[in-house]
Amino acid sequence: MTILQNPVSFESLDPGRSRAWPCDQDLCLTCANCSGACPVAGIDDFDPRKIVRMVSMGMADHVASERWPWICTMCGKCEQVCPMGIAIPDMMRRIRSLRARDQIPGILQSGLENALRTGNNLALPKEDFVFILEDVGAEIAEEQGFETFTVPIDKEGANILTTIHNKLVNTHTEDLKHWWKIFHAAGEDWTVAADNWEGTSWGYFTGDDEAMKTMAGRIVENMRRLKARTLLWPE
Amino acid sequence: MFDLLIRYIRQGRITLNRDRFTQLATYHDPCNYGRRAEKIFGQGFFEEPRWIMDQCLTHWVELYPDRRHQFCCGGGGGALTNGYNEERIFYGRRKMDQIKATGAEMLVVPCHSCHGQLNNIKATYGLPKLTVKYLWELVADCLVLSEA
Numbered sequence: 001m002t003i004l005q006n007p008v009s010f011e012s013l014d015p016g017r018s019r020a021w022p023c024d025q026d027l028c029l030t031c032a033n034c035s036g037a038c039p040v041a042g043i044d045d046f047d048p049r050k051i052v053r054m055v056s057m058g059m060a061d062h063v064a065s066e067r068w069p070w071i072c073t074m075c076g077k078c079e080q081v082c083p084m085g086i087a088i089p090d091m092m093r094r095i096r097s098l099r100a101r102d103q104i105p106g107i108l109q110s111g112l113e114n115a116l117r118t119g120n121n122l123a124l125p126k127e128d129f130v131f132i133l134e135d136v137g138a139e140i141a142e143e144q145g146f147e148t149f150t151v152p153i154d155k156e157g158a159n160i161l162t163t164i165h166n167k168l169v170n171t172h173t174e175d176l177k178h179w180w181k182i183f184h185a186a187g188e189d190w191t192v193a194a195d196n197w198e199g200t201s202w203g204y205f206t207g208d209d210e211a212m213k214t215m216a217g218r219i220v221e222n223m224r225r226l227k228a229r230t231l232l233w234p235e
Numbered sequence: 236m237f238d239l240l241i242r243y244i245r246q247g248r249i250t251l252n253r254d255r256f257t258q259l260a261t262y263h264d265p266c267n268y269g270r271r272a273e274k275i276f277g278q279g280f281f282e283e284p285r286w287i288m289d290q291c292l293t294h295w296v297e298l299y300p301d302r303r304h305q306f307c308c309g310g311g312g313g314a315l316t317n318g319y320n321e322e323r324i325f326y327g328r329r330k331m332d333q334i335k336a337t338g339a340e341m342l343v344v345p346c347h348s349c350h351g352q353l354n355n356i357k358a359t360y361g362l363p364k365l366t367v368k369y370l371w372e373l374v375a376d377c378l379v380l381s382e383a
Contacts, residue, residue, distance in 0.1 A: 039306060039307060039309070039326055039328075039329055040322065040325070040326055043322055043325075067319060067322075070312075070313070070314075070317050070319060071314070071319050071322045071323075071326075072312060073266070073307050073309060073310070073311035073312035073314050073326065074266075074271075074311060074312040075266040075270070075271075075306075075307030075311060075312075076266055076270045076271045076274060077270070077306075077307070079274065080270060080274070080303065089271070092312075104317075105317040105318050105319065106313075106316050106317035106318035106319075107316050107318075108313050108316050108317055111316065144380075145380035146380075160239075165347050167347070167351070175369065175372070177375070178369060178371045178372040178374070178375035178376075179371055179375070181375045181378060182240070182243065182249060182371060182374055182375050182378065185248075185249045185378045185380060186243045186248040186249050187248060188243075188248075200347075202313065202316075204313075205312060205313030205316070205317075206313070230239075232236065232239060233236075234236050234345075234347075234371070235347055
């Protein structure tokens with residue numbers, strides 16, 4: 001119990017800042033329903049209640065240096081059982097936003113920087129992307145009933161524009177085929193953009209609202225540029 | 236996504252063979268389409284995927300608990316990419332217990348993160364042969380093409 005061994009110095013608490021957080025954390029009754037519902041309560045000696053209380057006491061920076069807010073998947077079982085309606089998953093995401101960007105665990109930040117710089121998490125060049133799509137499209141056309149299948153890249157005026165999850169043009173190209181086969185069978189008028197096709201938005205995971213706005217804005221721009229009527233965004 | 240598949244089926248734009256799969260199947264509610272969507276947008280997608288499952292399969296079973304009370308698979312929130320793999324695999328233990336309890340051989344999910352996580356951890360929990368299938372993959376597999 002780190003907190004018990006190192007008692008909080010009340011001089012360091014920041015009630016003004018905690019009021020600025022819109023997650024209602026100060027309403028916590030310490031009932032621990034959230035911790036009872038959480039599948040990872042106890043890892044690193046943390047649980048949702050402890051984090052809610054620490055944020056309420058102005059210790060958000062302390063929590064931000066811990067692994068736990070990243071081990072949490074923001075699944076929402078905690079807030080579902082909270083009698084006071086505290087937005088605990090939103091709070092976890094807000095805590096993640098406090099991390100220095102070069103201290104974000106794993107490949108999240110490098111993938112996001114790739115996406116912001118090149119339009120997709122893999123930094124996959126446009127020619128390679130188009131090649132993969134056309135190659136997989138040609139494989140589908142070899143199957144019975146799909147002989148006329150082609151991938152309509154950057155087609156203007158289509159009914160549906162679909163985004164692509166980066167793993168489908170990386171290690172899981174077979175999984176590109178399912179939606180495409182459904183489109184073919186349904187006679188759908190669809191397209192996929194050759195630029196800014198990325199469907200994931202890792203700013204959601206890193207607590208980066210500006211990055212999310214940029215990624216969503218590019219999809220909106222593709223909708224405008226290609227005059228597509230409907231967006232299919234399965235990610 | 237659910238709405239589009241339902242529209243294709245209802246309007247007769249696609250035809251599905253409900254006898255394509257004979258093994259027992261079950262369905263996992265992703266947090267973000269269910270519990271989280273209900274909280275944030277006021278509507279969780281619980282019945283839509285189940286209707287689609289019914290069009291593809293003559294028989295399938297629910298996990299318990301399900302819908303807004305389901306357990307997270309452990310793959311959400313960036314868990315597949317943040318490097319805390321031991322904790323991520325531990326996270327999925329309850330989900331795997333739920334799946335085991337049904338005896339299902341095929342698990343259908345409408346989420347990329349759930350799909351990746353459940354495929355990644357199934358062998359650790361003694362279900363190496365469990366088929367993890369996207370909901371739209373199930374629909375594609377059941378397509379009946381008209382001779383036109």
